[in-house]
Amino acid sequence: MVKPKNEGLALLRHTFGDQYSEGTNTRQEHGAGEGYISDTLPDAVLMLDSTEAVARAVSICNEYSLPVIAFGAGTSLEGQLVAVNGGVSFDLTGMNQILEINTEDFDVKLQAGVTREALNYELKTSGLFFPLDPGANASLGGMASTRASGTNAVRYGTMKEVVLGLTVVTPNGDIIQTGGRARKSAAGYDLTHLYVGAEGTLGIITELRLRIFPVPEQIRAAVCSFPSVKLAAQCVIECMQLAVPLARIELLNSCQMGACIEYSKLQGFTAQPTLFIEFHGSKISVDEQITTVEAVAQGYQANDFRWAETLEERNQLWTARHKAYFAGLALNPGASVISTDVCVPISNLADCIELAESKAVELGFNCPLVGHVGDGNFHLLIPFWPDNPDQVRAAKQLSHYLVQQALALQGTCTGEHGIGLRKKAYLLEEHGAHAVSTMGLIKRALDPKNIMNPGKIFDLC
Numbered sequence: 001m002v003k004p005k006n007e008g009l010a011l012l013r014h015t016f017g018d019q020y021s022e023g024t025n026t027r028q029e030h031g032a033g034e035g036y037i038s039d040t041l042p043d044a045v046l047m048l049d050s051t052e053a054v055a056r057a058v059s060i061c062n063e064y065s066l067p068v069i070a071f072g073a074g075t076s077l078e079g080q081l082v083a084v085n086g087g088v089s090f091d092l093t094g095m096n097q098i099l100e101i102n103t104e105d106f107d108v109k110l111q112a113g114v115t116r117e118a119l120n121y122e123l124k125t126s127g128l129f130f131p132l133d134p135g136a137n138a139s140l141g142g143m144a145s146t147r148a149s150g151t152n153a154v155r156y157g158t159m160k161e162v163v164l165g166l167t168v169v170t171p172n173g174d175i176i177q178t179g180g181r182a183r184k185s186a187a188g189y190d191l192t193h194l195y196v197g198a199e200g201t202l203g204i205i206t207e208l209r210l211r212i213f214p215v216p217e218q219i220r221a222a223v224c225s226f227p228s229v230k231l232a233a234q235c236v237i238e239c240m241q242l243a244v245p246l247a248r249i250e251l252l253n254s255c256q257m258g259a260c261i262e263y264s265k266l267q268g269f270t271a272q273p274t275l276f277i278e279f280h281g282s283k284i285s286v287d288e289q290i291t292t293v294e295a296v297a298q299g300y301q302a303n304d305f306r307w308a309e310t311l312e313e314r315n316q317l318w319t320a321r322h323k324a325y326f327a328g329l330a331l332n333p334g335a336s337v338i339s340t341d342v343c344v345p346i347s348n349l350a351d352c353i354e355l356a357e358s359k360a361v362e363l364g365f366n367c368p369l370v371g372h373v374g375d376g377n378f379h380l381l382i383p384f385w386p387d388n389p390d391q392v393r394a395a396k397q398l399s400h401y402l403v404q405q406a407l408a409l410q411g412t413c414t415g416e417h418g419i420g421l422r423k424k425a426y427l428l429e430e431h432g433a434h435a436v437s438t439m440g441l442i443k444r445a446l447d448p449k450n451i452m453n454p455g456k457i458f459d460l461c
Helices: 005-019 024-029 051-063 116-123 140-145 191-195 229-241 254-264 283-299 311-322 324-330 346-362 389-408 424-431 433-446
Strands: 044-047 068-071 088-091 098-102 107-111 163-169 175-179 204-211 218-225 248-252 274-281 306-308 336-339 369-372 377-384
Touching (some): 005 044, 005 051, 024 044, 051 068, 051 175, 051 204, 068 140, 068 204, 107 116, 140 204, 163 191, 175 191, 218 283, 218 311, 229 274, 229 283, 229 346, 254 311, 254 324, 254 369, 274 283, 274 311, 311 324, 324 336, 324 369, 324 377, 377 389, 389 424
Parallel strands (some): 044 088, 068 088
Antiparallel strands (some): 098 107, 107 204, 163 175, 163 204, 248 274, 248 369, 336 377
């Protein structure tokens, strides 16, 4: 017999005291991420600061069949934080301790609420850094849960590659350790990567062990523009085919570059398709990379490279890139947006971008486009007015069209944002019924009461 939900909430209130809140404002703050608006709110919010506290709270929620949604920085874009069945939001921002820094072995252990900026601030005197940079100052637990990546993924990989081990609270409140400090292991199932990308549907990540990297001897950044997005994309493809070890290579279309110039007050730039490029390595290797990339870019009619030689100049460029989303929003103040997130094999990148831009124009949109194009991932920002049914319909049509083209080009419906609520139908199309059914079997085995972030990734039949 299912115990009454109110009794479970009362027990949580009694157990956690001031860490428990049913305040409307607090619930609204935890009811959705940046890219998904919902009126469905959690019944309560718990502010937790330790793995043991999370385990105790999950045990109570399991006993009373209360849904559990883990909350980090709130930067998710596909509805991962929406409490579709009510329940309790577990706010892990208080779990912000860095537990170990092992400089000789290049690994760090920390709590899930630590943000990437906080980690790099702690590492700044060690000669090491954590390179993954999704733009938002996301929590590292959230980044692992959505298998995030960002601007440096072309060289340093995604969260899948940098997570060495996890502490996870299972749906019945047990605490398990996965992985370890060894750089390779053949011991049993790879539970670490079962939880990376599971979007909180199998358990709550409370601690992580991550790879960190030496700060390169030399870092140089450059910007160059092209007559068309297709030529810029073809330049990227050739650089990757030549195995140039670029750290970052980002593409902005004319609309997005114009928005960034205005929003970030960039001086001396023009609103043309533009590549932002960063080179890491020794002075000799960076010089070699630069020579190769300049020669390739000239073959695709690139304008002269503009160099950011100092740290201040580099920060200005990359800050403008990171604010691209908000710059795009500023083009249509008050409008709603759909932020797409497809990824295709690098050889199909130029074709996919060209199809996306052509369809946007056909449907009457002038869409900012930005991409981590070194790994074939790009985002089209589709602005629309929610009180205009024709625009709503056209925006959804464009988003759907883009996913269909990405899948037809052997890509994926999401390169880094995850499935959440919005892309569940595409998961089935991408992987097929048998694969999604297998995911369902894993979910049922580990979470028989379906309390861990229910309704996300796929629906249990």
